[in-house]
Amino acid sequence: MEINSDKESIYSSAELDCDEGLIIEEVKASSRKSIPDPDAWLDEDLKRNIILTSVDWVINWARRSSLWTAVCYPACCGMEWMASLSPRFDLSRFGMEIMRASPRQADLMITAGTLTWKMAPNVRRIYNQMPEPKWVIAMGACGISGGIFRSSYNVVPGYNKIIPVDVYVPGCPPRPEALIYGIQMLQKKINKEKVLPDLSELPNPLQKGKKE
């Protein structure tokens, strides 16, 4: 590119000077006005985004919508459980498609399968490792009562003999729809839980003397 020696100068050009003058005029003019509140837009959004509700409701909502499951699939019901995870039935609609290899991150145990006595201590151990609050769904005839293997010498006649069970889903194996229905029943159950103690039962210094 050829250099035009006329324009190439160490002094600023007339246009630059002009631009600079305009900018300074503008700043000077605006300095007389008050500076607007940069957070003013928030008011509008706060109105739209903050909801007042009860602690119970929020906690129950969070708990029931993020049921993560621990791994406990000792037998054939596990296949049906895997099917419910697959796109056709899509458990992730209920916020619980994540299966946790570590029971420490799980709050739901779906016991999908026949349990032998040899395996029972391990299942109870996994259950004990899950942090509170935790729930158990007994899936399938074997999970409920031992199913067709009930009279066997090595089968636990129902998971409720070793861990507390919240929801029973019958079938051999239950269809994914049944399992999903069971999960929804559990969600309804969780929704009824009270997290906080009844506040009126707590000592209230303001009401001293009034309520005895």
Place this chain on the structure above:
Amino acid sequence: MTAALSAEEIISQLNDKFPGAVEEAGADSVLVKSDSLLAAAEYLKTAKGLKFDYLNYITAVDYYQYFEVVYMLTSLENNHSITLKVRCYTRDNPTVPSIRGLWQGADFQEREVYDLMGITFEGHPNLKRIFLWDGFPGHPLRKDWNQ
């Protein structure tokens, strides 16, 4: 690959090699005496033309009068197979020599038969229960076992 032998030919070879060891010859199975089991199994595994290099499974049957331990052998090299059987006639402490030294796959299966049927495999390096726990009463696949 050499020619596959029929069970009949295999049994006649066994008969030639160990006269008196074969108790009963079936269509595709052979019942050998318990004390010649190890020698017969080793012969089946190593002899040229037989080469039963693969142990399909071991199982056991309770016939009340006796227990029968069943070994299914296959030669992947020669493409033939045979069922080997031994019997033990006592119920108190039935004993069969272990073939764990010949086929490693026999290890867990002999333990399974020991666990559920109560047959002792002599010479097994680690003969203990595998499905049930230590202290389980009896051996549940025996016909006379009751809960």
